[in-house]
Amino acid sequence: MKMIITPNKFAILIEETVKTKKMSYMDAILWYCEKNGINYDYFLKSRSDKTEKARARRIPKGTRNMVLRRDNFQCQDCNEKSNELHVHHNYYIKDSMPWEIDDSALTSLCKKCHTIRHEKEDIKVYKK
Secondary structure, X not given: OXXXXXXXXXXXXXXXHHHHHOXXXXXXXXXHHHHOOOOOHHHHHOOOHXXXXXXXXXXXXXXXXXXXXXXXXXXXXXXXXXXXXXXEEOEEEOOOOHHHOOHHHEEEEEHHHHHHHHHHOOOEEEOO
């Protein structure tokens, strides 16, 4: 017998899974589908490499806010006070999660300067 679930109910179940299991939304979707024998190929195809890489580099909100406060909510390259500041990794540590990197490796940049940084330089990756 096929299980029929409305999109609304599915969203609620995934939200509950994210909270109780403390996992990302995509991981919760895949976990729920696997647990209930639902084909999750559709969800896997919707994951782009770019999205996955961005997700892997995500900085936790608390750390992000601390860096923005430390940098006086202004771009460290052009000194502009912007509503759209990004927290940029100056380097990564191989096999480490973004939140395991020292705060000194993070800097506040406006969108324009962040784009310029990524165009001009490669982010270094160091071994532990």
